[in-house]
Amino acid sequence: xxxxxxxxxxxxxxxxPRLREMESLISRAQILTNTVVHEELRKVSEYAALRNVxxxxxxxRYLLLDGGLAVFLHFRRKYPSMPSGFMLRELCTLARKEGVxxxxxxxxxxxxxxxxIAKMAQDVFGDGTKWFCLLPSxxxxxxxxxxxxxxxxIPPVLAVPYLFSFSSDNRPSRIDFDRIWWLENVFVxxxxxxxxxxxxxxxxxxxxxxxxxxxxxxxxxxAMAHESCKLSYEDLRLAREICRDVRIEMxxxxxxxxxxxxxxxx
Amino acid sequence: xxxxxxxxxxxxxxxxxxxxxxxxxxxxNRDISVGEIFMIYSQRDGHERVxxxxxxxxxxxxxxxxxxxxxxxxxxxxxxxxxSGIERNMLxxxxxxxxxxxxxKRGGWKFMSPRRLPDHLADVYRPIPGTSDVPVREMLSSQTxxxxxxxxxxxGEATLDVPVMIPSKFLPMHVxxxxxxxxxxxxxxxxxxxxxxxxNVDVLRGQKDKQPISAFCIDPHDEFAKGVDKYGIxxxxxxxxxxxxxxxxxxxxxxxxxxxxxxxxxxxxxxEIRVRWDEIRPRDVYSIFEFTPQMASFIDAxxxxxxEKWIAEILDLKEDPDxxxxxxxxxxxxxLRFLERSPIFVKDGSSILxxxxxxxxxxxxxxxxxxxxxxxxxxLLTTVVTRTLSDLRRALKSSGNLSDFERQxxxxxxxxxxxxxxxxxxxxxGKGGSGDSASVRDPRDLPVILVTVEEAPSILNPExxxxxxxxxxxxxxxxxxxxGLLVVSQQVSVLDNVILSQMNTEVNLRLGNEREIRSCIxxxxxxxxxxxxxxRVMSRGEALLTASYREMPLPVRIPLFDTVFEQEKGRYKxxxxxxxxxHVL
Ligand SMILES: Nc1ncnc2c1ncn2[C@@H]1O[C@H](COP(=O)(O)OP(=O)(O)OP(=O)(O)O)[C@@H](O)[C@H]1O
Ligand SMILES: [Mg+2]
Numbered sequence: 026x027x028x029x030x031x032x033x034x035x036x037x038x039x040x041x042p043r044l045r046e047m048e049s050l051i052s053r054a055q056i057l058t059n060t061v062v063h064e065e066l067r068k069v070s071e072y073a074a075l076r077n078v079x080x081x082x083x084x085x086r087y088l089l090l091d092g093g094l095a096v097f098l099h100f101r102r103k104y105p106s107m108p109s110g111f112m113l114r115e116l117c118t119l120a121r122k123e124g125v126x127x128x129x130x131x132x133x134x135x136x137x138x139x140x141x142i143a144k145m146a147q148d149v150f151g152d153g154t155k156w157f158c159l160l161p162s163x164x165x166x167x168x169x170x171x172x173x174x175x176x177x178x179i180p181p182v183l184a185v186p187y188l189f190s191f192s193s194d195n196r197p198s199r200i201d202f203d204r205i206w207w208l209e210n211v212f213v214x215x216x217x218x219x220x221x222x223x224x225x226x227x228x229x230x231x232x233x234x235x236x237x238x239x240x241x242x243x244x245x246x247x248a249m250a251h252e253s254c255k256l257s258y259e260d261l262r263l264a265r266e267i268c269r270d271v272r273i274e275m276x277x278x279x280x281x282x283x284x285x286x287x288x289x290x291x
Numbered sequence: 292x293x294x295x296x297x298x299x300x301x302x303x304x305x306x307x308x309x310x311x312x313x314x315x316x317x318x319x320n321r322d323i324s325v326g327e328i329f330m331i332y333s334q335r336d337g338h339e340r341v342x343x344x345x346x347x348x349x350x351x352x353x354x355x356x357x358x359x360x361x362x363x364x365x366x367x368x369x370x371x372x373x374x375s376g377i378e379r380n381m382l383x384x385x386x387x388x389x390x391x392x393x394x395x396k397r398g399g400w401k402f403m404s405p406r407r408l409p410d411h412l413a414d415v416y417r418p419i420p421g422t423s424d425v426p427v428r429e430m431l432s433s434q435t436x437x438x439x440x441x442x443x444x445x446x447g448e449a450t451l452d453v454p455v456m457i458p459s460k461f462l463p464m465h466v467x468x469x470x471x472x473x474x475x476x477x478x479x480x481x482x483x484x485x486x487x488x489x490x491n492v493d494v495l496r497g498q499k500d501k502q503p504i505s506a507f508c509i510d511p512h513d514e515f516a517k518g519v520d521k522y523g524i525x526x527x528x529x530x531x532x533x534x535x536x537x538x539x540x541x542x543x544x545x546x547x548x549x550x551x552x553x554x555x556x557x558x559x560x561x562x563e564i565r566v567r568w569d570e571i572r573p574r575d576v577y578s579i580f581e582f583t584p585q586m587a588s589f590i591d592a593x594x595x596x597x598x599e600k601w602i603a604e605i606l607d608l609k610e611d612p613d614x615x616x617x618x619x620x621x622x623x624x625x626x627l628r629f630l631e632r633s634p635i636f637v638k639d640g641s642s643i644l645x646x647x648x649x650x651x652x653x654x655x656x657x658x659x660x661x662x663x664x665x666x667x668x669x670x671l672l673t674t675v676v677t678r679t680l681s682d683l684r685r686a687l688k689s690s691g692n693l694s695d696f697e698r699q700x701x702x703x704x705x706x707x708x709x710x711x712x713x714x715x716x717x718x719x720x721g722k723g724g725s726g727d728s729a730s731v732r733d734p735r736d737l738p739v740i741l742v743t744v745e746e747a748p749s750i751l752n753p754e755x756x757x758x759x760x761x762x763x764x765x766x767x768x769x770x771x772x773x774x775g776l777l778v779v780s781q782q783v784s785v786l787d788n789v790i791l792s793q794m795n796t797e798v799n800l801r802l803g804n805e806r807e808i809r810s811c812i813x814x815x816x817x818x819x820x821x822x823x824x825x826x827r828v829m830s831r832g833e834a835l836l837t838a839s840y841r842e843m844p845l846p847v848r849i850p851l852f853d854t855v856f857e858q859e860k861g862r863y864k865x866x867x868x869x870x871x872x873x874h875v876l
Contacts, residue, residue: 238365
């Protein structure tokens with residue numbers, strides 16, 4: 026498949042106008058490497074699943090997402106540079122409307138000097154304390170941290186990141202909230218005490234979700250989701266085998282699909 | 292014929308890994324115990340098979356958790372931690388031995404030793420009493436069939452209604468009962484005696500086309516007749532109607548040293564044990580004492596000289612005869628002196644030996660109260676009886692007709708004794724008449740004779756069995772004469788190899804120590820290596836039945852005698868016998 030015209034006279038023809046429209050939303054076409062495309066596909070499928078939850082009658086209180094809530098923007102036009110960005114923002118709106126708290130949890134927090142923050146928390150509150158820490162943006166009181174000065178996406182646009190740690194055995198993780206939801210539900214202008222109370226109530230819930238002994242410190246729903254969908258080495262091996270068979274069937278050149286280290290029995 | 296899988300029991304788990312001897316199963320987190328038996332249903336290429344699997348080890352398993360100890364540690368250290376939705380991930384990893392499999396062949400089930408594997412991820416069923424009994428009974432019929440009931444198939448802590456029997460035709464290939472003190476040997480003996488009586492009742496009523504079974508049962512604690520608790524063999528006899536009693540028991544079943552000391556109700560069926568010195572042969576004493584070669588040749592010489600009077604003559608001698616090394620006479624006399632003080636071995640007078648012979652050739656049970664005897668008396672009695680009965684059958688076996696038999700009998704047996712039973716013996720052994728030319732019967736058409744050897748290590752030890760022991764021959768040749776030993780012992784390790792290697796059925800009860808467990812496993816007629824742990828946790832009345840003619844080692848729960856007696860006392864009355872069940876799958 027090389028161009029849209031390949032779709033004519035197929036069952037997908039009817040989607041062509043919408044595909045074209047979507048294409049017009051991609052403003053980062055120049056960096057569309059395979060990895061980026063795959064990542065994008067993963068994101069849109071996850072967001073589609075989230076959307077299904079939000080529009081279902083499950084009515085959850087929280088909806089947790091593995092990964093941050095950062096949206097990449099077109100640097101001049103100020104709107105998302107990829108379709109997934111649009112989807113995420115739409116999800117945020119929908120979640121607010123449904124009264125669902127949308128959280129993005131990243132084990133890989135990418136926050137500079139997070140270990141120093143963790144150390145300070147430990148020094149002040151003692152070993153084994155469960156803590157969270159807001160990373161304020163320039164607009165927030167006390168915002169404009171030096172450590173994030175040279176980082177475009179920290180704090181992410183339209184998101185509020187916190188560092189948190191519920192177990193001294195683990196490195197701190199990061200959790201993002203929709204900034205609009207946060208301003209409406211957590212932040213109380215000119216009242217840091219009330220704001221802190223709201224934050225505490227929020228993190229009490231999340232902390233409670235993170236007490237399963239199997240994944241202590243990490244929210245159970247995400248851990249279970251991970252367990253039920255992660256690819257094992259065995260799955261990967263099977264996938265490679267299937268891929269090889271398909272290549273053979275399609276008459277493509279035979280190519281080794283095992284990881285190179287297998288060549289040396291490593 | 293397709294098996295209804297839900298009749299096997301409850302679905303318990305799935306086969307994980309395995310080879311043809313060991314299997315690993317993943318199953319529900321239930322209360323499983325070592326020793327339980329599971330069934331694995333497998334269907335491959337149109338072959339329906341049910342594998343039997345015995346649990347040898349258990350391990351908790353949490354699905355998706357690689358390091359269960361870490362989780363346990365977190366639960367400990369982080370006081371507020373929990374496990375959410377863990378139930379369905381809690382599994383048991385069960386290891387065990389494959390016992391073999393049943394395969395449907397031409398409308399019946401055949402049982403095979405493990406030489407195949409169940410299907411990948413095959414379903415594992417846990418038998419439930421009340422549901423699984425009938426299919427298990429059918430699938431294991433080749434492993435449990437027979438005439439002599441021992442107990443019921445045990446599947447862990449539960450018992451299925453699957454009676455485990457020993458075929459009477461294998462009794463002459465000797466049976467061992469091994470168990471430490473209190474393991475339940477005496478109770479088992481009583482259950483066996485009852486089973487033999489039951490089988491004989493069926494034979495007499497023409498319900499079984501088999502030979503009756505005779506048993507000479509040594510009872511060292513005088514427990515069998517009156518029983519330990521409520522009932523004993525006497526209770527069976529009292530429950531019988533007149534005809535059944537005289538057919539099955541004759542006019543006595545209890546023999547004892549002192550009839551006077553016998554309880555009144557038993558006394559009616561009792562006789563006193565008396566064996567005359569002239570009925571004893573040198574080999575009998577060689578079987579129970581060690582003698583130096585000088586002593587033995589002295590005895591042999593005295594026997595050649597005095598024939599049946601050899602004991603009396605030796606005991607009367609004052610000095611070593613010429614040519615005998617000094618001190619020999621004294622040494623021999625010391626060993627034989629007990630006969631002078633013995634209430635049962637008498638110089639002259641009447642003897643019970645011919646009555647014992649008659650009883651054993653007519654399918655009777657004898658309970659032999661040896662509680663008031665010395666050990667040597669008990670051993671000598673067992674030996675004389677064994678040797679007499681086997682020599683008579685040996686004489687029969689080497690004869691073509693009754694006149695041959697008479698010649699053989701005169702040659703092999705003490706003259707006074709043979710004279711006293713000759714006519715009867717001819718009646719038992721002759722085929723169509725008792726004239727001299729009448730041909731003789733094959734011992735296999737005569738009753739199976741079972742002689743118990745109690746405290747077996749005292750006479751079946753390597754030292755005595757090295758010599759001219761009566762038991763060496765009977766171990767090897769019992770089968771020819773349709774006569775077997777029932778060896779009762781607390782230890783296996785001290786028994787002689789000749790008897791151990793000739794033994795084809797073992798009832799292994801709880802054992803005393805690791806050495807006995809090891810000997811028991813080594814001696815077993817089927818491979819039960821790996822069952823060490825099970826022996827360690829066996830309780831009284833539990834046994835592992837192994838037999839060379841069966842593929843599967845059978846865990847058996849031996850019932851209390853009182854229980855089976857109460858359940859079945861109705862069968863001894865009148866014509867009606869136990870309903871024969873017909874089961875259709
Ligand atoms: N099958 C059984 N089920 C339950 N209890 C039993 C069973 N067999 C025996 N017992 C109990 O165990 C006790 C000892 O049994 P038993 O006298 O048969 O043991 P034993 O092996 O003959 O011991 P010993 O070596 O001392 O003669 C008795 O009190 C009996 O009631
Ligand atoms: Mg006993």
